[in-house]
Amino acid sequence: AQSVTQLDSQVPVFEEAPVELRCNYSSSVSVYLFWYVQYPNQGLQLLLKYLSGSTLVKGINGFEAEFNKSQTSFHLRKPSVHISDTAEYFCAVSGGSNYKLTFGKGTLLTVNP
C-alpha cells in the first residue's frame, strides 16, 4: 500500500520569504506524485505533478518540486511567497495498482505581512 507523510501540519512564513513544504511517500512500485492546493472554502487545484523524466518539476504560481527517489521525497518550494499563497497544500501519490490518489494530511501555509 502507498502512503504519504507531510512532515509539517503548519508552516508560518513572512511575505517574500522562501518556503519549503515537505512530503515523503512510501511505495513498493513506481509512483506518480502530485501537489494540490486548497484555498478556503474551495476544492483542490493541481499545482504540479511528477510522472517521469526530469526530477525538478515546475508548476503554477511559481511553485516547483523535486522528486528524490532515494529519499522517497517530493518537497514543494517557492523562492518568494505572497499573502495570496496562504492555503492548505496536499501531497498525493498514485501508481501501480493504486486506483485512487492517496493524500497526505496537508500542510497549512500561512503567509504573514
Added chain:
Amino acid sequence: KAGVTQTPRYLIKTRGQQVTLSCSPISGHRSVSWYQQTPGQGLQFLFEYFSETQRNKGNFPGRFSGRQFSNSRSEMNVSTLELGDSALYLCASSSGTVSSGNTIYFGEGSWLTVV
C-alpha cells in the same frame, strides 16, 4: 472548458435523513471519483465510476452509494445520515485511470452538515 461542477454547495440535513449530491465532470472525462474530506480523517476515497460502472470503492459503509449516468454525470447518496457524515464531499473527474498517472480535477465540493 468548464470545470467540475458540484451541486449543491452547502446543505444542512438532520440525522436519519438521506442526501443526494450531484457532479458534472469536465466535458470528455469518463471517470468520476468521490472523496470525503474531514478535519480528522483528511481526504478519503469513496468510490470511482467509469462508463456507468463502479470500478473501485473505498472503505465506507453501505450507506454511501453512487451512480453514473450515460452522460458521465454522477450522483452520490448517503442514507441514514449520522453526525459523523458532516464533511466536504469532493467530486473529481479524469480522462483516464489514476493508476496510470492521469490527473484528476476536483470540483469545489459540497459542504454537508448533519445536525
